[in-house]
Amino acid sequence: MSTAVARLTIVESKLFLRDTTTMVMGVAFPAVLLLLLGLAIPGFRDATDDLDGLRPIDIYVPIVLAMAICTTSVSVLPTYLATYRERGVLRRLATTPVGPVKLLGAQLVVNGAGTLVAVGLAVVVGAVAFGVDLPQQVLGFLIALVFGTAAMFAMGLLIAAVAPRAKTATGIGMLVYFPMLFFAGVWTPGPVMPDGLRRVSDFTPLGAASQAMQDAWSGSFPSALHLVVMVGYLLAAGALAARLFRWE
Amino acid sequence: MPVIEISNLRKTYGQTVAVSDVSFTVDSGEIFGILGPNGAGKTTTVEVLSGLRRRDGGTVRVLGKDPDRDGAELRELVGVQLQESELPERIRVWEALDLYSSFYRKPADWRELLDVLGLSARRDARYGTLSGGQKQRLSIALALVGDPQVAVLDELTTGLDPAARRETWALIESVRNRGVTVVLVTHFMDEAERLCDRVAVIDAGRTVAVDKPAALIAKVQAERGLTRATLEDAYLALTGHEIGV
Numbered sequence: 001m002s003t004a005v006a007r008l009t010i011v012e013s014k015l016f017l018r019d020t021t022t023m024v025m026g027v028a029f030p031a032v033l034l035l036l037l038g039l040a041i042p043g044f045r046d047a048t049d050d051l052d053g054l055r056p057i058d059i060y061v062p063i064v065l066a067m068a069i070c071t072t073s074v075s076v077l078p079t080y081l082a083t084y085r086e087r088g089v090l091r092r093l094a095t096t097p098v099g100p101v102k103l104l105g106a107q108l109v110v111n112g113a114g115t116l117v118a119v120g121l122a123v124v125v126g127a128v129a130f131g132v133d134l135p136q137q138v139l140g141f142l143i144a145l146v147f148g149t150a151a152m153f154a155m156g157l158l159i160a161a162v163a164p165r166a167k168t169a170t171g172i173g174m175l176v177y178f179p180m181l182f183f184a185g186v187w188t189p190g191p192v193m194p195d196g197l198r199r200v201s202d203f204t205p206l207g208a209a210s211q212a213m214q215d216a217w218s219g220s221f222p223s224a225l226h227l228v229v230m231v232g233y234l235l236a237a238g239a240l241a242a243r244l245f246r247w248e
Numbered sequence: 249m250p251v252i253e254i255s256n257l258r259k260t261y262g263q264t265v266a267v268s269d270v271s272f273t274v275d276s277g278e279i280f281g282i283l284g285p286n287g288a289g290k291t292t293t294v295e296v297l298s299g300l301r302r303r304d305g306g307t308v309r310v311l312g313k314d315p316d317r318d319g320a321e322l323r324e325l326v327g328v329q330l331q332e333s334e335l336p337e338r339i340r341v342w343e344a345l346d347l348y349s350s351f352y353r354k355p356a357d358w359r360e361l362l363d364v365l366g367l368s369a370r371r372d373a374r375y376g377t378l379s380g381g382q383k384q385r386l387s388i389a390l391a392l393v394g395d396p397q398v399a400v401l402d403e404l405t406t407g408l409d410p411a412a413r414r415e416t417w418a419l420i421e422s423v424r425n426r427g428v429t430v431v432l433v434t435h436f437m438d439e440a441e442r443l444c445d446r447v448a449v450i451d452a453g454r455t456v457a458v459d460k461p462a463a464l465i466a467k468v469q470a471e472r473g474l475t476r477a478t479l480e481d482a483y484l485a486l487t488g489h490e491i492g493v
Contacts, residue, residue: 014338
């Protein structure tokens, strides 16, 4: 049985690697965006007083990491799962000794690994191309990354649970995707984010993740509020998804 | 020796009664057909006997086991091909077989199945590039890869062209010749007449007849005074339709 789980994970990894759209948008894009921002936008590599002496590119690294989490969690994962349900892949697995739950597990592992690769690529590009420092509070950063990813994956599972078809899952995913990026600070990064907006952002899973990573980058441990928000989404969305998920 | 025994099966979805009273037995080594109009309860019946759904009443025994209680054990012994179960577009034929064979304690050799089902040339092809007939053959291969004692095949030939249908028929006979008991759900009467040792006709959630196709035909001939009746005539008479000309 354990070999079945291993094989499932290997096959799902291969399918993920063969999916060019996912590889480009999910894995490569955050690093590419960082490169484009740093190379193409004037002033992105200049320190400014508006950002407490940091350069825009420094502020943007945790934000593109939040974007990496967001793409796999609410775009790739729910579409895959809803497609598997719609095509009867889950139903067929239910007739075998292995069952569909293990495929769900394999999908989480593969998308989690994809997210980590996307994050790693972006961090390396930031460091190598623009000399962005690594997170100063390493443990805090890892905690923010793992909790943020887990909270967002729970959101993705919830989308897969409520969407009757693959197209609906993609649609709902997009409806969630852009507001999430907005609250993560893609358009109003770091200190530029207005206070009112930040209040709301604090209570969104990706906003909390983005700010927690930002904090860890500049040396402080993620705030209790952000950790509680991420864990809250993980538990609430995860429990709801488990209740609502249908295998067919 | 009966491999499947179903008596007074009942299954409801909320207010809807999908199966109200279905009974039949399937003997070892048979090709057993389940016939009936759309919505008669055929698929629900095979879903219950495959352990995919819990019944609301009656008894079901497959290889002496209760699918509701011994589902995990039965999934090792019963291979199922359901309608509308596809595979991911980008999986290769050999990968699917290799993967599914890893699910079973004592799998069949999937390389041999690939040969038997005429898919060797498409070994490395992606699922999305297969023809309808090839997808069906792969689907049968996946139902057989666990080396099952019983194979449940639901609406196998729907959507296939005549040549592919005939190939699939030959295949079902070769599956039986391997010693596998086959339960075939179909609404093609020529298919059932040609392949099945016995059939159950289900209408509106009830079994209305269980017999050899030839016996059902003889009965309708005697009752209606027909000389050259087919299984289709018998089926129409049993499901309350005019036979016409």
